[in-house]
Amino acid sequence: MEKETGRIEGFSDGVFAIAITLLVLDLHIPEENSITNGNDLLIFMKNQWPTFLAFILSFFSIFIMWVNHHKIFKQIYSRNSAIMFANGLILFLVSAVSYPTALLARYFNGEASSVVVAIYTGTFVLINLAFNLLWFLASRDKKLLRPGITDQAIKKIHNNYLYGLPVYIIALLFSFWIPSVSLIIILGLWIFWALSSGKIEMSTT
Amino acid sequence: MEKETGRIEGFSDGVFAIAITLLVLDLHIPEENSITNGNDLLIFMKNQWPTFLAFILSFFSIFIMWVNHHKIFKQIYSRNSAIMFANGLILFLVSAVSYPTALLARYFNGEASSVVVAIYTGTFVLINLAFNLLWFLASRDKKLLRPGITDQAIKKIHNNYLYGLPVYIIALLFSFWIPSVSLIIILGLWIFWALSSGKIEMSTT
Amino acid sequence: MEKETGRIEGFSDGVFAIAITLLVLDLHIPEENSITNGNDLLIFMKNQWPTFLAFILSFFSIFIMWVNHHKIFKQIYSRNSAIMFANGLILFLVSAVSYPTALLARYFNGEASSVVVAIYTGTFVLINLAFNLLWFLASRDKKLLRPGITDQAIKKIHNNYLYGLPVYIIALLFSFWIPSVSLIIILGLWIFWALSSGKIEMSTT
Amino acid sequence: MEKETGRIEGFSDGVFAIAITLLVLDLHIPEENSITNGNDLLIFMKNQWPTFLAFILSFFSIFIMWVNHHKIFKQIYSRNSAIMFANGLILFLVSAVSYPTALLARYFNGEASSVVVAIYTGTFVLINLAFNLLWFLASRDKKLLRPGITDQAIKKIHNNYLYGLPVYIIALLFSFWIPSVSLIIILGLWIFWALSSGKIEMSTT
Numbered sequence: 001m002e003k004e005t006g007r008i009e010g011f012s013d014g015v016f017a018i019a020i021t022l023l024v025l026d027l028h029i030p031e032e033n034s035i036t037n038g039n040d041l042l043i044f045m046k047n048q049w050p051t052f053l054a055f056i057l058s059f060f061s062i063f064i065m066w067v068n069h070h071k072i073f074k075q076i077y078s079r080n081s082a083i084m085f086a087n088g089l090i091l092f093l094v095s096a097v098s099y100p101t102a103l104l105a106r107y108f109n110g111e112a113s114s115v116v117v118a119i120y121t122g123t124f125v126l127i128n129l130a131f132n133l134l135w136f137l138a139s140r141d142k143k144l145l146r147p148g149i150t151d152q153a154i155k156k157i158h159n160n161y162l163y164g165l166p167v168y169i170i171a172l173l174f175s176f177w178i179p180s181v182s183l184i185i186i187l188g189l190w191i192f193w194a195l196s197s198g199k200i201e202m203s204t205t
Numbered sequence: 206m207e208k209e210t211g212r213i214e215g216f217s218d219g220v221f222a223i224a225i226t227l228l229v230l231d232l233h234i235p236e237e238n239s240i241t242n243g244n245d246l247l248i249f250m251k252n253q254w255p256t257f258l259a260f261i262l263s264f265f266s267i268f269i270m271w272v273n274h275h276k277i278f279k280q281i282y283s284r285n286s287a288i289m290f291a292n293g294l295i296l297f298l299v300s301a302v303s304y305p306t307a308l309l310a311r312y313f314n315g316e317a318s319s320v321v322v323a324i325y326t327g328t329f330v331l332i333n334l335a336f337n338l339l340w341f342l343a344s345r346d347k348k349l350l351r352p353g354i355t356d357q358a359i360k361k362i363h364n365n366y367l368y369g370l371p372v373y374i375i376a377l378l379f380s381f382w383i384p385s386v387s388l389i390i391i392l393g394l395w396i397f398w399a400l401s402s403g404k405i406e407m408s409t410t
Numbered sequence: 411m412e413k414e415t416g417r418i419e420g421f422s423d424g425v426f427a428i429a430i431t432l433l434v435l436d437l438h439i440p441e442e443n444s445i446t447n448g449n450d451l452l453i454f455m456k457n458q459w460p461t462f463l464a465f466i467l468s469f470f471s472i473f474i475m476w477v478n479h480h481k482i483f484k485q486i487y488s489r490n491s492a493i494m495f496a497n498g499l500i501l502f503l504v505s506a507v508s509y510p511t512a513l514l515a516r517y518f519n520g521e522a523s524s525v526v527v528a529i530y531t532g533t534f535v536l537i538n539l540a541f542n543l544l545w546f547l548a549s550r551d552k553k554l555l556r557p558g559i560t561d562q563a564i565k566k567i568h569n570n571y572l573y574g575l576p577v578y579i580i581a582l583l584f585s586f587w588i589p590s591v592s593l594i595i596i597l598g599l600w601i602f603w604a605l606s607s608g609k610i611e612m613s614t615t
Numbered sequence: 616m617e618k619e620t621g622r623i624e625g626f627s628d629g630v631f632a633i634a635i636t637l638l639v640l641d642l643h644i645p646e647e648n649s650i651t652n653g654n655d656l657l658i659f660m661k662n663q664w665p666t667f668l669a670f671i672l673s674f675f676s677i678f679i680m681w682v683n684h685h686k687i688f689k690q691i692y693s694r695n696s697a698i699m700f701a702n703g704l705i706l707f708l709v710s711a712v713s714y715p716t717a718l719l720a721r722y723f724n725g726e727a728s729s730v731v732v733a734i735y736t737g738t739f740v741l742i743n744l745a746f747n748l749l750w751f752l753a754s755r756d757k758k759l760l761r762p763g764i765t766d767q768a769i770k771k772i773h774n775n776y777l778y779g780l781p782v783y784i785i786a787l788l789f790s791f792w793i794p795s796v797s798l799i800i801i802l803g804l805w806i807f808w809a810l811s812s813g814k815i816e817m818s819t820t
Contacts, residue, residue: 007214007218007275009622010215010218010625011218011221011222011271011275013622013625013626013629014218014219014221014222014223014226014629015222015225015226016626016629017222017626017629017630017632017633018222018223018226018227018428018629018633019226019229020630020706020710021629021630021633021634021637021710022226022227022229022230022633022637023710024634024637024710024711024713024714025230025637025640027711027714029714029717029718029721032721035722035727036725036726036727037725037726037727038726038727038728038729038730038731040727041718041722041727041730041731042730055711056707059707059710060703060707063703063706063707066626067699070622070626081400084272088265088268091225091268092261092264092265092268095225095226095228095229095264096229096232096260098229099229099232099234102234103234103246106234106237107240107246110241110242111241111242111243112240112241112242112243112245112246113243114243115243115246115247116243116246195696212419212423212480215420215423216423216426216427216476216480219423219424219426219427219428219431220427220430220431222427223427223428223431223432223633224431224434227431227432227434227435230435286605289477293470293473296430296473297466297469297470297473300430300431300433300434300469301434301437301465303434304434304437304439307439308439308451311439311442312445312451315446315447316446316447316448317445317446317447317448317450317451318448319448320448320451320452321448321451417624417628417685420625420628421628421631421632421681421685424628424629424631424632424633424636425632425635425636427632428632428633428636428637429636429639432636432637432639432640435640491810494682498675498678501635501678502671502674502675502678505635505636505638505639505674506639506642506670508639509639509642509644512644513644513656516644516647517650517656520651520652521651521652521653522650522651522652522653522655522656523653524653525653525656525657526653526656
């Protein structure tokens, strides 16, 4: 069976690539004349650390989402409307990530900290749900999948996403209590996925 | 016959992907120091609801246009200048969507409401006309199409776009009377297309 | 012989697609609170006509450049460093088009009119030269080209670009005298290319 | 063996293409009403020369990086997690280039000159290290590479990147002493690479 999803993957790659590259537009340089020497500039940049942290965190989060998207679509060979629109939902949320990132960058230091971290982690809860939806819709009809895929491989991908959900929800809950812990949890989850993704890949392909 | 339209589709996908992702740049975060706590931020975001509505409406409208573009070009195998420029017209209008979206976001609440909704729905009337033009130019010469395509399939695609036109024009007319009804009509049309696209796809391929 | 230029074309398509879509960012909506009703908005937009003109002119200019790029690379099968960098020069100039476009949009009405039209048309002179350079570098070694290409086809493409050069230079010279004539010349050249491109295509392929 | 890295290359091309095209957003046109005639505009643009220099320098630097990325991935046939993330690191740094470029453009003239040149050249030291890491990770397992690649070809690519490192570090050190020399060194390295890349290519393919 020929793979039908080439143009969906190409379009999705485009959206991921643009969303990840637009993040840099939130790194603002100091206003003209507000800086008189190199020291001023370094102090300005040091005070901007939440902006750099948000940039790095969001860049690698979208990158890992792209890796996961890549992995799921390696198993999907046909498409129907349901898959089309679950994928559209993922792309919508991914393209929107720069908004909570900009909020986090500007308001992580200060009284609105809990709210911006909750919006930020909440976005990832939604993205996780959208990935779960995509795989649920694709895997309930084996005719859409790569011929010869094993039930074990289907289940492994399913579990991979399902296990992420409670962790994101815990990160969301922490945002109301100790916001910085939320970000550490998300960072930890990404490192875990980065390290474990090699093994998962081997067993499903 | 080999498909000649690969690079046109690749370029078009690029324009669609960028146009859809640039929409997020119209979600503005509050000015520095205008927000002192999380409550202020939530009130700011609540007041910005037309911005979020316009973002969601335009994102999924471009997404559905891309799905339709995808579907039309699955049937087009050769290209000539006329197709090239009808496609260029579609891309021009799609890339311009962020302008009426930004107008809608800023002026939907207020006295300019009718004008911005008319510009917004008018853009979709034009895009619908451009799609009709593309399919008219492609389908009048069957040598340009997928070998073996049936007349019935050609007609089905033709009708699919033609039926959209009066609905968009009705939405445009409503903008001068009750602007919010226009947006509901457009939203309704998209949901209809999303739900019906599965069936159309099956019968034409 | 296998075509080696796939990834160059893909990358170039990306740059063209982004450059053409970023143009919309120069369409500015009115400042908040500067507009109180729909009439104000229409007057604001009417006064902005050079912005819309510049947007349309630049969009279709980049689009035609992409069509031409597409056509040249259909004939190029191998690549060397010289082709790589001539192509890089084209992409550099294409990505820069939004700057003279923004200048034209803001200063076409007023005393700086000649200067902005000269910069705008001068950019197209440079792009034309870069296209001539690319085809010169590719066509002097027939081993780089599509196997079986005729000398007549090579010459036709060569002439196609060479004839554009004096027209662009005339448009550049007019900018110092009657700037609006320059824009009409450029518009006329594009319409000519759009209409003639079908015939050229047929005879070279 | 089939090449598995197609979608990684496509996504990377997207990020390179967007990063290179977004650079133009840092070319600012003069504020409305700050210019009354063509002469004012030319003076404004003349004073902006560091902006144009930074734009050109960064455009061609990213372009050469893309050429190198292209060349490395022609040799990589399989992928693992380590390659995925080394590539992610390169893309992260490439997408960030517009930030040091904007700093260089605004503060090269003035007392913060050393600091902005150090940040700018420092970014290229990091990118060079990331390319070294990618090739180190890919080449230590010959099963990941193009079947039949010679040890000599592997070493040549390795040396190509390794030799760049000390030059970038020297440029970085000069930024604290005579910042303009740093930029000349980087420019010289790019011209050297542009001229030498033809030969390297021939011997490795």
